[in-house]
Amino acid sequence: MDKITIMKRRRFLNVATSGLCGFATAYMLGSCSQQSQQNLSNNTTNLSSLSIKTKVLRMGYQSAGDLFRNQQVLEKRLEPMGIEVEWAQFVQGPQLMEGMAAGKVDVGSVGDTPPIFAQVAGSALVYVVGTLRNPTTGTSSVIAVPPESPLKKFEDIKGQEVYFQKGSASHYFILRALQSIGLSIKDIKIRSMPTIEARGAFIEGKIPVWMTGDPHYAIAEKMGRIRVLRDSVGLDSPGSYYIADRKFAEENLGLLKIIIEERHNLDKWADKNRDEVAKLMITQQKLDEDVVARVMSRLTLAGRRGLSPALIAEQQRVADLFFQEGVIPKKINIQDALLPPNMYAAITPPEIMV
Structure with a gap:
């Protein structure tokens, strides 16, 4: 090289x-x-x-x-x-x-x-x-928690560890989602991890907030191990x-x-x-x-x-x-x-x- x-x-x-x-x-x-x-x-x-x-x-x-x-x-x-x-x-x-x-x-x-x-x-x-x-673009990209999570609504994300791949499309998704409720990227703790690597830990309940998309979303959904806080519909991604x-x-x-x-x-x-x-x-x-x-x-x-x-x-x-x-x-x-x-x-x- x-x-x-x-x-x-x-x-x-x-x-x-x-x-x-x-x-x-x-x-x-x-x-x-x-x-x-x-x-x-x-x-x-x-x-x-x-x-x-x-x-x-x-x-x-x-x-x-x-x-x-x-x-x-x-x-x-x-x-x-x-x-x-x-x-x-x-x-x-x-x-x-x-x-x-x-x-x-x-x-x-x-x-x-x-x-x-x-x-x-x-x-x-x-x-x-x-x-x-x-109008339905963004339904397969989500910010989610395990079913047993105490977080009940997206606003509860403040101060939480959020797992996603830095520099990926999820980075803009979380920035705009936070902006939509009056928060900034500084209001969460970013933990960078590729989606495919984070899936297993999330399913086991070891990750508090996970940003993911299909097919990983669908796999966790089939197992009953995901609850969606919000999707990316309406967040004007190009x-x-x-x-x-x-x-x-x-x-x-x-x-x-x-x-x-x-x-x-x-x-x-x-x-x-x-x-x-x-x-x-x-x-x-x-x-x-x-x-x-x-x-x-x-x-x-x-x-x-x-x-x-x-x-x-x-x-x-x-x-x-x-x-x-x-x-x-x-x-x-x-x-x-x-x-x-x-x-x-x-x-x-x-x-x-x-």
């Missing part, structure tokens, strides 16, 4: 685990991003022929599962082009972003928060495509994104276009074939049928959303809130982690640019 990769990895780990440490040199690796965007815009004159330079696409996904991987639609599309797809699993979004910073992942799907923490740490990344929301390494994105715009198209088509298929999606969860993720039924009852398949000015503004609002609350040590500009607008217009289906 070279010196720059080690520096990136250390910076990301620092910001994701503490959020309050100094980052006097963190900007060093990301300061050329605006210039890089300008060069790309100036050098790209023919958008009808988008380049693909790689022969191996390294996709990152999280332990909760990935329909994209299970259906192998990328493999079917790219094999005739002589491009191989490799998949790497990570426990959650912050670990996936760390893998990208270390040069092990080209493209991956994460929530709204991990790319913000990664950008603060100096990672050279770009947003590729987002997700749509609907949703998840596909993120790419900047150099990879600039050299493989044609491949990003294929990824967005195939993911968009898969979203439409999944929405019309929920029974097939459930079967894939059972066979690929090795989940019990009754657990999958619970997951599917909360699963929203709203589809992708292009990097429109509206979505960019929403993500900037998330980053600004983290800075205002002292969670990240410096203010960042989401524009520094974007391709030029004409690039997005070239790789994104018009119907999802909302």
Whole structure:
């Protein structure tokens, strides 16, 4: 591992685990991003022929599962082009972003928060495509306690130890949830632990407050070992994104276009074939049928959303809130982690640019 990769990895780990440490040199690796965007815009004159330079696409996904991987639609599309797809699993979004910073992942799907923490740490990344929301988005993300907990309502969370993965989407969820009742992140005691690692201890009653999502939520629910204090409905999260390494994105715009198209088509298929999606969860993720039924009852398949000015503004609002609350040590500009607008217009289906 070279010196720059080690520096990136250390910076990301620092910001994701503490959020309050100094980052006097963190900007060093990301300061050329605006210039890089300008060069790309100036050098790209023919958008009808988008380049693909790689022969191996390294996709990152999280332990909760990935329909994209299970259906192998990328493999079917790219094999005739002589491009191989490799998949790497990570426990959650912050670990996936760390893998990208270390040069092990080209493209991956994460929530709204991990790319913000990664950008603060100096990672050279770009947003590729987002997700749509609907009125039920957020029902599968919860703040919960064991059934026997003395905490009866969400307001009782003040002063409690709350377990979640720092730098994950749960970080924004808890910040906004606390804000909604007049509290701040300083009113709780954060204990950082990946969801999959915390599940067993929570089920045994050893964790007072746990932030989780499906399928972990459904597994605990089946066992009668979870009581929900609140979900994330109505807390205005922009949703998840596909993120790419900047150099990879600039050299493989044609491949990003294929990824967005195939993911968009898969979203439409999944929405019309929920029974097939459930079967894939059972066979690929090795989940019990009754657990999958619970997951599917909360699963929203709203589809992708292009990097429109509206979505960019929403993500900037998330980053600004983290800075205002002292969670990240410096203010960042989401524009520094974007391709030029004409690039997005070239790789994104018009119907999802909302």
